[in-house]
Amino acid sequence: MEGMGAYTTVATQAEVEVKIERSRFLAWVQEASTEEEARAIISERQRLHREATHNCFAYRLGLPPKEIVYYSDAGEPSGTAGRPILGAILSLGLTNVVVVVSRYFGGKKLGKRGLIEAYSGVARKALEKAGRVVKVITRQVELVCTYPGLDRVLKFLNSYGGxxxxxxxxxxxxxxxxxxxxxxxxFWSQIEAWARFNN
Incomplete structure (x- = not known):
């Protein structure tokens, strides 16, 4: 579906909490369409969970070849948190999504393998809870038309899903x-015959 002017993202926000060896892992999932939006979501989660031992995250925005991916282990051993969270996003074929996992350390070390499984597992659970939705990639333009031509333009626009x-x-x-x-x-040649673009 992604190659046809559409992409798959999360249907809603979701949060999941999992306890592993006395550590609490809270995963938060939210849609974002820009890096600014993604970073604002991450900042808000860091603020809400400033008592957490770690606030690890990953996001994927857009589609290849212009996709943006970013992740952070936030102090966990390299490769044990951010990349597994991103892996959960990629394995479900999602984009325009941010996942933040806050960990409250419970006193027992999990080891590298344990951390990877914990972070990828809780991220996947939260993503699955959020559900999936296919969205069409759109483009916005401004145009000017006459009052007599308005009805025709609107009907034509509607017939193309605009x-x-x-x-x-x-x-x-x-x-x-x-x-x-x-x-x-x-579509563009027909609309242009009835209206003019205001570029």
Whole structure:
């Protein structure tokens, strides 16, 4: 589905808590579409769990070849937290998602293998709890049309799965529309015949 102007992400936010050898692992999952959004989510989780021993995280945004992936072990041994969390995201084929796992150390060391299994396991559980949804990649453009032509433009837009995001009704109608990325040339040439783009 990802190659066809669509991607799979989480359907909702989710949180899961797992106790392993007296340590508490809390995984938080949330959708994000930009790095700024992802980092804000991470900061908020770090603030909420500032008493945690570690706040490890991973995120994946966008699709190849322009995807952004980032992860952090946040003080855990290298490769035992951030990468396993990212692995859970990738194994489910998700993007535009952030996972933060806060660990409250319970006094018993888990070892490298134990940490990898703990972080990837709790991340996967939280991602599965959040569910999956397929979203269409869209593009926003502004156009101007006459009042008599408005109905025709709206019907045509609707037939391609597009929608009006904002409208300004002055002497002419100024529309901000959102359309699926892969609508093709036929759509643009037809819309252009009825309206003009406001670039």
């Amino acid at each position: 929608r009006v995001v904002a409208a300004d009704y002055g002497e002419e109608v100024r529309l901000t529309i959102e359309v699926p990325e892969g609508v093709g040339e036929q």
